Amino acid sequence: MDNNEYVIFLKSVLIKIENTLNFLKQKPPKHIPAYHKILGVQQKLAGLDKSYRDKLFPQLVKTRGIINYFTNGRYEEAYDQLFKLKTDLVHIHCEIENANNTVNKT
Secondary structure, rough: OHHEEEHHHHHHHHHHHHHHHHHOOOOOOHHHHHHHHHHHHHHHHHHHHHHHHHHHHHHHHHHHHHHHHHHHOOHHHHHHHHHHHHHHHHHHHHHHHHHHHHHOOO
């Protein structure tokens, strides 16, 4: 997987996280679809190549914590942690794109 594929991967994960957040924002919240979305995020992160999985290990651990919040009915905490996870991944995504742009300019 090269950096461009990694950026595309991160975008797909961010879309899943955004969909999960939207399920939790709805009135009434849709906990079951949100739970399945975050399971998908966890599976995507766990299925990465070892080198990329190592880079995203803290985020992988966060998804497991979010899944635990869901299974214990602590949806507000899950929402807060999802938002933090999204922020982390956006920062990583921006760093990679900036690095790609720097390489492409030289």
